[in-house]
Amino acid sequence: MMRTTMYKKTPYFFILPAYVVFLVFMFGPMIFSLIVSFFNWTGIKSPEFNGLDNLKGIATDSVFWLSVRNTLLYSAVSLFVVVPLSLLLALALDSPHLRGRLVVRAIYFAPIVTSTVAISQTFMMLFNTNFGLINRMLGVPIDWLGSRTLALVPVIVVIIWRWLGLTSIYFLAGLQGIDRELYDAAKVDGATTMQRFFSVTLPQLRPITFFVSMIILIGSMQIFDEPQILTGGGPSNATRSVVQYLYLRGFTQFRFGYASAIGLVLFIAIASFSAVQMRLRKESDL
Amino acid sequence: MRKLSRLSAGAWVMNIVVWVGGAFMLLPFIWMVSSSFKTTEEIFQPATFLPKSLDGGNYARLFSSWPFSRWIINSLIVALFTTLLALMITSLAGYAFAKFRFKGRGKLFAVLLSSTMIPFPILVVPLFVITSRLGMTNSLISLMLPFIAPPIGIFLMNQYASYVPNALLDSAKIDGAGDLRIFFQIALPIMVPALASLGIITFINSWNNFLWPLIAIRQELSMTLPIGMANMLTGVSAGSAPPYGPAMAASTLVCIPTVAIFLAVQKYYIQGLTAGAVKQ
Amino acid sequence: MKKCLSVLLVLVVGASLLMAGGAKEESITPKKGETVTIKMWTHDDLYRQFFQKRIDMMNENNPDYQIALDAQIMPNTITSLITASVAGEEMPDLIGVEQGWFPTLMEDSNVESFLVDLTDKIGDRYDDYVQGRWALYTHEGKIYGLESALTASVYYYQPAIFEKYGVAIPTTWEEYIAAGKELAEHGVKIGVMDNDASGIFSLMFLQRGGQFFDQDGNLVLGEGKNREAAIKVLDMLREALDAKALQVVLGNEFWGSTIPTAFSTGKVAGMVAPDWYNTSVLQPGVESMAGDWSVAPMPVWEDGSGFRTSVWGGTGFAITKSSKIKDIVWDVLDDAYMSLDGQLDRYKTIGFYPTMYEALDSPAITEEEHPFFGGQKIGAVFADVALETPPLWQSPARPFLLQAMVDNLPLFIEGKLSSSELVDTLVEITERDAQL
Incomplete structure (x- = not known):
């Protein structure tokens, strides 16, 4: 069991560094950010209290809502494309019939550790109107990055490319955690491969699916690197994410109050998603 | 080959789909490396898969036209020290939570865990203000500090520390060893897999980090690789054609270490990622 | 725990409200044989090359003291300047201001506390340069920067x-x-x-x-x-x-x-x-x-x-209020950006058309034949x-x-x-x- 010590102070010394960092670089800033949300502050002169003006501004800021739409779109793609695809990929990677499994795994997992900047720059070239490989293969000069509707495509492609492996790692771990006896029992009952998938695999993967969905959702709501490099948020904000908008207001226009208020909205959104997740977990007893 | 013939039709389809998909996944890497050897004129021509020659001109230009070696050194320093500090801090805390009973333990741990919900982007404005008030802008230290006590790492360490047998700790105690010595000599060696997992993840995350350095670093010589690279294409002289070739050379060089580390020690990386998922 | 948090809160907020103090007016006069270092911030290496060249030339003709140039390249000099001032860090003496960034300094008239008003130093010579180029660095009638290019x-x-x-x-x-x-x-x-x-x-x-x-x-x-x-x-x-x-x-x-x-x-x-x-x-x-x-x-x-x-575009050079060698920096700027020789040399070195009428009328500009344009004397058009x-x-x-x-x-x-x-x-x- 738990170990008691004669030196009662020791555990506090052990956790002290973590808490100092935590307080100064996470919790403190969070409170700070909350407070600044109610100020008008350009960073040079003293902040001026302006109550709910920032939040009211956000409520009627069409660019903000456009960035929300884009971000939700990125989230939706991640949830409804990346998650199912990665489940299928994990099944394949787990299958004894897959040839060259180690190589395949390396290929699909490597994107996880690749620099977002490097890969976004590469995709920027792949999608280039004039000399990009994509247009070369399609045979038509499509202006991917310059069109308001099409510019979302390259961003989404990078998201799928980068996250597919990550989510399949989780699914793979989940698959490997399933008790083999469950399959054997199903086999004895005469279940086909398909039936076994639906009656054993899917239900057993429910907790992990849930977990993966939350990670993906929360991660995609904070997306920044990919659209920042690929399109800079343009054209006409068509690809700008919420975090990109926060960055624009905060660090190119020096509106710290307004940027913090955007952060506050983002935090509330993410925290409520997380809370809903915890609630659902408890209820379904996952 | 002999084995392939025994595959069922379904398995055939699966193999084909997975491998074709894999080819698509590889495509950007191939493109990146191939473009890094192309001259500017070659890049601006309709796409070809392979460069005309393996000319290292872009790589040479990378080091002569930009302070690329400085960026490498900066990135290395930041990633290494972030990793070392993170390992120290989280293993101490994780161990304390697992092996000591003290007042407020449960609450303190809960607060830490709940902080995983704080999205990093909302911290950038205050972090920028704090680091600049502390006179740490443009310093590599400001790039490390926010990441040296990852709550998820404390959680991981806590899990592993709880595997350390109490009997071992007690016998060391009886031999008169102090808490710190017990931690370093007995607990830490047992926690090595967790340290390896967290270390690799932290190093790679730090190496690739973009948003925070973009804000914290404003001088070319203090930049880390991702910022320097992004700056090559988007910033500096508005008005000159983007140096795609050198940018691809930079991308290639940036990806090599992380992909190599990952391939070498995949197991630890994956364990670190999934430790939270499966157990939770 | 609560106490700890509130203390931290006060600390963080308090620290952030501490505003950067006004720069003290100090000035250094170099002694004979000394070397003075001009710290320069710019977003483009071209400017470093040109200033270095001018400074080298000045040093050859200066028996009293020597000037060294310490140039830093950064994506946005003005946000860096503001950050450095807030952080109390070392500031440059000479700073390149891309015209699009100048407005950031105009807010609350901050420019007054950051940059030296050059209006008097320019004096009557104002009329010798293309009028439109002054506007980019003008705030409330005062001029804070000298433009690098005609951009016509x-x-x-x-x-x-x-x-x-x-x-x-x-x-x-x-x-x-x-x-x-x-x-x-x-x-x-x-x-x-x-x-x-x-x-x-x-x-x-x-x-x-x-x-x-x-x-x-x-x-x-x-x-x-x-x-x-x-x-x-x-x-x-x-x-x-x-x-x-x-x-x-x-x-x-x-x-x-x-x-x-x-x-x-x-x-x-x-x-x-x-x-x-x-x-x-x-x-x-x-x-x-x-x-x-x-x-x-x-x-x-x-x-x-x-x-x-x-x-379209332009970059001005300005002197910071915090500089201790304002006069020396002005000498450099005056030579490089306001003299006829400097303006022509700038065109020759980094390719920007002069902003000074006399330089624009010089045969070095109007008579130069450009092979890219089939020998056309395009300088005359500008x-x-x-x-x-x-x-x-x-x-x-x-x-x-x-x-x-x-x-x-x-x-x-x-x-x-x-x-x-x-x-x-x-x-x-x-x-x-x-x-x-």
């Missing part, structure tokens, strides 16, 4: 294309549209339309005599003749777009390969652009087309409104119109207008916004955002 605009074109289809080189915008329609029938575009905030719309607008802001920094785009000018320009661009006479490039692709590729394949005949476009994009982009290009003055308006050229380089008045609200333009010009290009709707949108967004 001309029409770069491929004469062979015009010859082939029997189309005359347009001298007015009306002719330009007509020629554009004619060329469009052959699948060739006469020029380029972009969504850069300082791009073709801004160029044509300023040329027609429009101003986004007045001399006091108030937004006047939506008023009277400015609104009319903007709509007139936009209507003309609309007509050209509808006739498919312009190649559209959005976002970063303006600097990318789209335009050079379109030039070299003969799909685009030319482009209205400033002087620097020649040296930094056109020539490097279409190296193989040397000799196939010509320069004509920017088309004018048939009704005689406005100027014969326009401006010198000819330089007197009419329009000003661009600055405002703290300008960054918001620039962002609004980048964001909304694509909507205009697509036809989602009419000319008047675009102007109204720009005004509305700028007014709104500037107040945040």
Whole structure:
């Protein structure tokens, strides 16, 4: 069991560094950010209290809502494309019939550790109107990055490319955690491969699916690197994410109050998603 | 080959789909490396898969036209020290939570865990203000500090520390060893897999980090690789054609270490990622 | 725990409210044989090269003391300056200010506490330089920076294309549209339309005599003749777009390969652009087309409104208030940017056309034959119109207008916004955002 010590102070010394960092670089800033949300502050002169003006501004800021739409779109793609695809990929990677499994795994997992900047720059070239490989293969000069509707495509492609492996790692771990006896029992009952998938695999993967969905959702709501490099948020904000908008207001226009208020909205959104997740977990007893 | 013939039709389809998909996944890497050897004129021509020659001109230009070696050194320093500090801090805390009973333990741990919900982007404005008030802008230290006590790492360490047998700790105690010595000599060696997992993840995350350095670093010589690279294409002289070739050379060089580390020690990386998922 | 948090809170908020103290007025006079170091911040290495060259020359002729240059390259010198001042870090002596960043300093008149007012130092010599270039660094009537380039605009074109289809080189915008329609029938575009905030719309607008802001920094785009000018320009661009006479490039692709590729394949005949476009994009982009290009003055308006050229971009150099060697820095700046020799040397070293009338009239500029333009003396074209380089008045609200333009010009290009709707949108967004 738990170990008691004669030196009662020791555990506090052990956790002290973590808490100092935590307080100064996470919790403190969070409170700070909350407070600044109610100020008008350009960073040079003293902040001026302006109550709910920032939040009211956000409520009627069409660019903000456009960035929300884009971000939700990125989230939706991640949830409804990346998650199912990665489940299928994990099944394949787990299958004894897959040839060259180690190589395949390396290929699909490597994107996880690749620099977002490097890969976004590469995709920027792949999608280039004039000399990009994509247009070369399609045979038509499509202006991917310059069109308001099409510019979302390259961003989404990078998201799928980068996250597919990550989510399949989780699914793979989940698959490997399933008790083999469950399959054997199903086999004895005469279940086909398909039936076994639906009656054993899917239900057993429910907790992990849930977990993966939350990670993906929360991660995609904070997306920044990919659209920042690929399109800079343009054209006409068509690809700008919420975090990109926060960055624009905060660090190119020096509106710290307004940027913090955007952060506050983002935090509330993410925290409520997380809370809903915890609630659902408890209820379904996952 | 002999084995392939025994595959069922379904398995055939699966193999084909997975491998074709894999080819698509590889495509950007191939493109990146191939473009890094192309001259500017070659890049601006309709796409070809392979460069005309393996000319290292872009790589040479990378080091002569930009302070690329400085960026490498900066990135290395930041990633290494972030990793070392993170390992120290989280293993101490994780161990304390697992092996000591003290007042407020449960609450303190809960607060830490709940902080995983704080999205990093909302911290950038205050972090920028704090680091600049502390006179740490443009310093590599400001790039490390926010990441040296990852709550998820404390959680991981806590899990592993709880595997350390109490009997071992007690016998060391009886031999008169102090808490710190017990931690370093007995607990830490047992926690090595967790340290390896967290270390690799932290190093790679730090190496690739973009948003925070973009804000914290404003001088070319203090930049880390991702910022320097992004700056090559988007910033500096508005008005000159983007140096795609050198940018691809930079991308290639940036990806090599992380992909190599990952391939070498995949197991630890994956364990670190999934430790939270499966157990939770 | 609670106590701990509240203490921290007070600390953090308190620390943040501590404002940077005013810079102390100190000054160092170098002794004989000493070396003084000028710390310089710039976003482009070109400027370092040029200043280094001038300083080396000054050192040779200075028996008293020597000057060393310590240059830092950074993406945005002004945000760095503000950050450094807030953090109490070392500041530069000499700083390059891209004209688009100057407004950041105008807010709350911060420029007064950051940069040295150069108005008196410039003195009577004000009239010797292209008037429009002072406006970029002027705040409340005081000048804080010296401009590096003329940035006057001309029409770069491929004469062979015009010859082939029997189309005359347009001298007015009306002719330009007509020629554009004619060329469009052959699948060739006469020029380029972009969504850069300082791009073709801004160029044509300023040329027609429009101003986004007045001399006091108030937004006047939506008023009277400015609104009319903007709509007139936009209507003309609309007509050209509808006739498919312009190649559209959005976002970063303006600097990318789209335009050079379109030039070299003969799909685009030319482009209205400033002087620097020649040296930094056109020539490097279409190296193989040397000799196939010509320069004509920017088309004018048939009704005689406005100027014969326009401006796009620029970088000014300024001295910081915190510098302890202001006089020495001024000597360097004076030599490099205000002397005839400096202005000509700047053109020779980094390719920017002079802003000084005397330099512009020098044979080194007007008589130089450019092989890329088939031996044409293109300097004469610039010198000819330089007197009419329009000003661009600055405002703290300008960054918001620039962002609004980048964001909304694509909507205009697509036809989602009419000319008047675009102007109204720009005004509305700028007014709104500037107040945040």
